Amino acid sequence: MAYFDYASGCPVDRRVIDAMIPYMIDVIGNPSSVHSMGLKARSALDEARGKILRLIGTEDGEIIFTSGATEANNLAIIGFGMRNRGKGKHIISSSIEHMSVINSCKVLQKNGFDVTYIPVDRNGIVRVDELEESIREDTILITVQHANNEIGTIQPVEEIGEIAREKGIVFHVDATASLGKINVNADRMNADMITLSSNDIYGPRGVGGLFIRKGVRVQPIIVGGGQEKGYRSGTENVPGIVGFGVAAEITEKEYREEAKREEKLRDEIIRRMLEIEDTYLNGHPELRLPNNVNVRFSYIEGESLVLSLDMEGIYASTASACTSKTLQPSHVLMACGLKHEEAHGSLLFTLGKETTEKDVDRLMEVLPMVVEKLRKMSPLYKKKKGG
Ligand code: PMP
Numbered sequence: 146m147a148y149f150d151y152a153s154g155c156p157v158d159r160r161v162i163d164a165m166i167p168y169m170i171d172v173i174g175n176p177s178s179v180h181s182m183g184l185k186a187r188s189a190l191d192e193a194r195g196k197i198l199r200l201i202g203t204e205d206g207e208i209i210f211t212s213g214a215t216e217a218n219n220l221a222i223i224g225f226g227m228r229n230r231g232k233g234k235h236i237i238s239s240s241i242e243h244m245s246v247i248n249s250c251k252v253l254q255k256n257g258f259d260v261t262y263i264p265v266d267r268n269g270i271v272r273v274d275e276l277e278e279s280i281r282e283d284t285i286l287i288t289v290q291h292a293n294n295e296i297g298t299i300q301p302v303e304e305i306g307e308i309a310r311e312k313g314i315v316f317h318v319d320a321t322a323s324l325g326k327i328n329v330n331a332d333r334m335n336a337d338m339i340t341l342s343s344n345d346i347y348g349p350r351g352v353g354g355l356f357i358r359k360g361v362r363v364q365p366i367i368v369g370g371g372q373e374k375g376y377r378s379g380t381e382n383v384p385g386i387v388g389f390g391v392a393a394e395i396t397e398k399e400y401r402e403e404a405k406r407e408e409k410l411r412d413e414i415i416r417r418m419l420e421i422e423d424t425y426l427n428g429h430p431e432l433r434l435p436n437n438v439n440v441r442f443s444y445i446e447g448e449s450l451v452l453s454l455d456m457e458g459i460y461a462s463t464a465s466a467c468t469s470k471t472l473q474p475s476h477v478l479m480a481c482g483l484k485h486e487e488a489h490g491s492l493l494f495t496l497g498k499e500t501t502e503k504d505v506d507r508l509m510e511v512l513p514m515v516v517e518k519l520r521k522m523s524p525l526y527k528k529k530k531g532g
Pocket residue numbers: 152212213214215216218243245290292293294319320321322342467
């Protein structure tokens with residue numbers, strides 16, 4: 146098989162699994178317990194927090210562990226909005242955010258907030274001039290992703306962070322797609338909150354975190370016994386958090402080399418795919434995650450292409466795995482100005498640690514044939530060919 150769907154699911158690193166096992170068998174204390182087994186669990190959580198803070202290059206805040214990036218985005222946006230609504234009720238975001246950001250903004254809209262979604266250009270870059278112009282007296286939060294999980298476009302977050310800092314507006318960055326692929330540095334981005342996900346850096350699923358800078362006030366969205374400094378109640382997922390910490394430690398050491406390796410494979414795939422007639426790249430040609438290839442094939446339904454590739458043991462995605470159930474065209478591709486049929490004809494290939502040159506060869510051996518076969522069934526293609 147050749148797996149090109151890392152953005153939807155990553156294998157857990159062996160070293161991470163090895164580090165987690167003792168926390169499922171031996172160190173079974175509850176971090177809130179005062180006995181020594183509880184203290185051991187608590188110190189494991191603190192150690193993991195330290196490793197994640199080091200990965201994002203800051204000491205000026207906290208990591209609050211959550212069940213994943215979706216919950217972290219909810220906490221950042223709904224939690225911050227509800228806590229600070231006395232200061233203002235205007236939020237700025239972009240039109241290509243993950244649905245967990247967009248739907249969190251919608252919750253605030255139902256609670257009387259006004260949200261401005263800044264458009265993007267054809268390559269998916271947020272229009273910073275429009276963002277700056279949309280700032281109002283009552284703007285309390287700007288939330289923009291670091292990189293897009295579908296088209297891989299990397300946003301000018303440092304520039305946006307500078308604007309936010311200058312105006313005294315809190316800046317939240319969803320770094321789910323970028324962490325472990327490119328440098329995520331909280332201080333350089335002037336980010337006040339950052340959403341992080343464990344599985345995207347080869348840690349276990351169902352774990353994530355929100356970085357909250359000192360002085361930023363957030364209201365919890367999950368209440369109970371007051372764990373995680375009251376920001377997120379519920380007994381902590383100790384093995385999962387230990388795994389997330391070790392994954393962060395490994396990522397910090399290894400991601401640069403790995404990104405270079407994946408970038409070469411990515412460029413090779415893009416070059417070879419664009420040799421297929423009527424095929425175009427989605428997203429930015431350069432400001433792009435090293436593991437992302439998003440391509441559209443005219444006269445083809447992405448779903449059929451995914452299924453045909455699956456039959457050959459090749460795994461890819463249409464749009465993002467998170468929204469593909471809706472059968473709506475990707476809101477990200479639509480925001481980039483693509484037509485419905487162009488968005489539906491788009492495919493996402495994401496690379497990871499175990500992707501090899503051989504996988505790329507296998508993909509490029511099969512893909513042109515499958516594209517040709519599907520196009521032959523398309524009436525529009527036949528018409529174009531005069532058949
Ligand atoms: N933000 C981005 C940019 C994502 O790509 C995803 C999905 N991987 C999420 C948030 C939500 O992550 P999860 O489904 O793991 O909660």
